[in-house]
Amino acid sequence: MRATFMYGAGDVRIEETPDPAIRQPTDAVVRVLRACICGSDLHPYHSLPSAPEGRPMGHEFIGVVEEVGSDVATLRRGDFVIAPFAWSDGTCEFCREGLQTSCLHGGFWGGNGIGGGQAEAVRVPLADGTLVKVPEPVDEALYPALLTLSDVYGTGHHAAIRAGVTSGDTVAVIGDGAVGLMAVLSAKQLGAERIILMGRHTVRTDLGVEFGATDVVAERGEEGIAKVRELTGGRGAAKVLEAVGHMPAYEQAVGIVRPGGVISRVGVPQYDDAAVGFASLFGPNVTLTGGPAPVRAYIEELLPAVLDGTVQPGKVFDRTVGLDEVPEGYKAMDAREALKVLVRP
Amino acid sequence: MRATFMYGAGDVRIEETPDPAIRQPTDAVVRVLRACICGSDLHPYHSLPSAPEGRPMGHEFIGVVEEVGSDVATLRRGDFVIAPFAWSDGTCEFCREGLQTSCLHGGFWGGNGIGGGQAEAVRVPLADGTLVKVPEPVDEALYPALLTLSDVYGTGHHAAIRAGVTSGDTVAVIGDGAVGLMAVLSAKQLGAERIILMGRHTVRTDLGVEFGATDVVAERGEEGIAKVRELTGGRGAAKVLEAVGHMPAYEQAVGIVRPGGVISRVGVPQYDDAAVGFASLFGPNVTLTGGPAPVRAYIEELLPAVLDGTVQPGKVFDRTVGLDEVPEGYKAMDAREALKVLVRP
Numbered sequence: 074m075r076a077t078f079m080y081g082a083g084d085v086r087i088e089e090t091p092d093p094a095i096r097q098p099t100d101a102v103v104r105v106l107r108a109c110i111c112g113s114d115l116h117p118y119h120s121l122p123s124a125p126e127g128r129p130m131g132h133e134f135i136g137v138v139e140e141v142g143s144d145v146a147t148l149r150r151g152d153f154v155i156a157p158f159a160w161s162d163g164t165c166e167f168c169r170e171g172l173q174t175s176c177l178h179g180g181f182w183g184g185n186g187i188g189g190g191q192a193e194a195v196r197v198p199l200a201d202g203t204l205v206k207v208p209e210p211v212d213e214a215l216y217p218a219l220l221t222l223s224d225v226y227g228t229g230h231h232a233a234i235r236a237g238v239t240s241g242d243t244v245a246v247i248g249d250g251a252v253g254l255m256a257v258l259s260a261k262q263l264g265a266e267r268i269i270l271m272g273r274h275t276v277r278t279d280l281g282v283e284f285g286a287t288d289v290v291a292e293r294g295e296e297g298i299a300k301v302r303e304l305t306g307g308r309g310a311a312k313v314l315e316a317v318g319h320m321p322a323y324e325q326a327v328g329i330v331r332p333g334g335v336i337s338r339v340g341v342p343q344y345d346d347a348a349v350g351f352a353s354l355f356g357p358n359v360t361l362t363g364g365p366a367p368v369r370a371y372i373e374e375l376l377p378a379v380l381d382g383t384v385q386p387g388k389v390f391d392r393t394v395g396l397d398e399v400p401e402g403y404k405a406m407d408a409r410e411a412l413k414v415l416v417r418p
Numbered sequence: 419m420r421a422t423f424m425y426g427a428g429d430v431r432i433e434e435t436p437d438p439a440i441r442q443p444t445d446a447v448v449r450v451l452r453a454c455i456c457g458s459d460l461h462p463y464h465s466l467p468s469a470p471e472g473r474p475m476g477h478e479f480i481g482v483v484e485e486v487g488s489d490v491a492t493l494r495r496g497d498f499v500i501a502p503f504a505w506s507d508g509t510c511e512f513c514r515e516g517l518q519t520s521c522l523h524g525g526f527w528g529g530n531g532i533g534g535g536q537a538e539a540v541r542v543p544l545a546d547g548t549l550v551k552v553p554e555p556v557d558e559a560l561y562p563a564l565l566t567l568s569d570v571y572g573t574g575h576h577a578a579i580r581a582g583v584t585s586g587d588t589v590a591v592i593g594d595g596a597v598g599l600m601a602v603l604s605a606k607q608l609g610a611e612r613i614i615l616m617g618r619h620t621v622r623t624d625l626g627v628e629f630g631a632t633d634v635v636a637e638r639g640e641e642g643i644a645k646v647r648e649l650t651g652g653r654g655a656a657k658v659l660e661a662v663g664h665m666p667a668y669e670q671a672v673g674i675v676r677p678g679g680v681i682s683r684v685g686v687p688q689y690d691d692a693a694v695g696f697a698s699l700f701g702p703n704v705t706l707t708g709g710p711a712p713v714r715a716y717i718e719e720l721l722p723a724v725l726d727g728t729v730q731p732g733k734v735f736d737r738t739v740g741l742d743e744v745p746e747g748y749k750a751m752d753a754r755e756a757l758k759v760l761v762r763p
Contacts, residue, residue, distance in 0.1 A: 166653075167677060175677035175702055235705075308511075332512060332520035342695045349706065350690035355683060357520055358709030360580075364700045 075418070076192030077399050078127025082119055085400040086127060093188055093196035098144035101200035103136040103154060107216045108190040108416040109390065110402050111158075111224060112250045113341050116318070118403055129183040130399075131191030131416075132158040133223035135216060138204075145200045153211050154204040156190065156197060157369040158182065158224040163202025171370035176202075190223075191399055193418045205372045207380075217387030217415055218379045221255065225413070226375060226386045227368025228339045229255025232314040233263050234371075235362045236337035240264035245301055245310035245329050246286070249277035251389040251413040252339055253316035254284055258384060260314065261285025269301055269310060271325065277412055280388060294321065298328035309334065315363070320344045327353045338363035390415040420763070421537030422744050423472025427464055430745040431472060438533055438541035443489035446545035448481040448499060452561045453535040453761040454735065455747050456503075456569060457595045458686050461663070463748055474528040475744075476536030476761070477503040478568035480561060483549075490545045498556050499549040501535065501542060502714040503527065503569040508547025516715035521547075535568075536744055538763045550717045552725075562732030562760055563724045566600065570758070571720060571731045572713025573684045574600025577659040578608050579716075580707045581682035585609035590646055590655035590674050591631070594622035596734040596758040597684055598661035599629055603729060605659065606630025614646055614655060616670065622757055625733060639666065643673035654679065660708070665689045672698045683708035735760040 076090045093102050108131050121128065138152040148154065161168050161176035168176050178199065183189040187198060197203055207219065229252050238244055244260040246253050249272025260268050261284060270286035271293075272278045278289045290300045302309055309331035315322050318340030326336045327348060336359060348354070354361055378384045392411040394402045395418070402414035421435045438447050453476050466473070483497040493499065506513050506521035513521050523544065528534040532543060542548055552564065574597050583589055589605040591598050594617025605613050606629060615631035616638075617623045623634045635645045647654055654676035660667050663685030671681045672693060681704060693699070699706055723729045737756040739747045740763070747759035 170678065172678040172703060235703075333515065333517040338700060342700050345693055345695035345697070346691040347694045348690055349692045349694060350687045352690070354706070355687050355709045358517060358580075358707075358712075360705060360707040361694065361699070362703075362705040362707075364703030367703075 074193040077130040081123030098142040100142040101197045102140040105136040108134040110414040129189035131189035132182040134190035160203040173367040173369040174365040221386040225251040227371040228366040230259040231366030232256045232339040233259040236312040236335045238263040243267040244312045245269040248316035256314040258284040301329040332357035335360045419538035422475040426468030443487040445487040446542045447485040450481045453479040455759040474534035476534035477527040479535035505548040518712040518714040519710040566731040570596040572716040573711040575604040576711030577601045577684040578604040581657040581680045583608040588612040589657045590614040593661035601659040603629040646674040677702035680705045
């Protein structure tokens, strides 16, 4: 089959690779119907050191079960499934608490002999725990929306849940990428009254307004901070959802958060150390939370509104490519010509 | 009157200074019955640059109202009062939310024309908002316990509240100073099942055990981390209360916290930047919270159990000095010969 590999920064290739097959009795093999390119894929696209062996890419996919191992109890050939961006056993203490990204036996796609989602098929470990079956029939028009449950929708939701967004809240969202826009949608669903979206790409922030943003701040840095403070009577936003992961976004979050408020990060941090001392977090009793979203915990909850069209998270996809065009998809997202690229293998 | 001033690291002096008097109609003047030296006073004791003008010291005191301004409505001469370590108006949006340390019109003792508590008397701004009146008669034997409500008890309680300590929890407390011990007591009151106290001064950790610690870990650094992990089945503690403020304590907290857990800091951080990236906080979805405790918000709630002797937080005081001996009190606390020094002006 064909699959996507990254050999270094900017070096994405589609290559022939052996078809995935059951190795463990708890495995399933899933034929990929749709996959996509993630904003977080751009981090290695910028910085991955060149290597002779490629890294399998892609951690978001929906598909059809092609084969199951002998211990798989809840799935069978032909089932339509959503794969979260982390695989997990569904039974360990962390999974039972809804923190599947810390599963004691789980892991992430594209490593340790597990392929990536930007491929024709994937071997799914711990299939009973990992995959969520969608009741058939599934309208193809819903594929993009269902695919967002693999990562970006659940990740935006996680940002809002961890921040404790509730009815009447003032929320600021940093970043107008797909996760930022899903954070807007999630904050709206959780009852936020005011949602300030910080982003400077009009096409994206327009979609953010459609998802529920009440204000858009295009300014960045000190100017952006001043603008959010002005919009919030000088106080700042009680809940700040940080969906970027770069240091300037962290600094912006610290600058706009209200005393006693929460900064909830879901953008994968591209830094190790940051300001957490008296002047930044401690003095104003600001809470810093977030992390990789246990999207597996949210899929069942978010699924009904996706299936009945109440929410339309699939709108974050603004380009569709075949598998062979995936390298161009990376380029387009990196150049910000595309918000999020759907892959139809 | 006599009051305590710090002129630089290690340089604490008792000096004659004008008696405090009402300046604003919202002021009160309080005659100090008991004050004390705080672990956080040791930070400037180590690092304050020498200056020609001394800094008024002390932010914990109980006393008797001597005089009130014309706008003070809830207090009168002779009232027995507890002063929290921050003064606040009690009416702004932050005070109404219980975050009096961020009061829009409040501040801290020992600056901007406000004296410190290690003195014979103090001018208290915004007296109605700041002071908590204790119903008379107050037994002198209770003075030390009541004084802990000025800071250390409320601060330990804040650590536990912010961490969300609840019934059945496994809690680790870093630091065997007075705040650490109060964090143990508070975690116990909130229902923690297991309380691991990290500290290496037996006299203090013994008191910690009396307050509710179930395990004591004397090791520090990697060894201490390994010990706590061993005690928690390799997982770490779900709630970590950090009551020190130095970088090694932060690193210890990161090392012992369970995935999905909370680090709640109340030790005033003596650093600006710290690890918050994928490997430390983000990857395991760890929450970092805490800050200066709004002890004003907790006094009424904690007072009854102090008054009826259910809890005995006053046990953290192991030495009593007169005002003139305050410099020796600093020395004793700095040398760890005293846990917490009570001052009887």
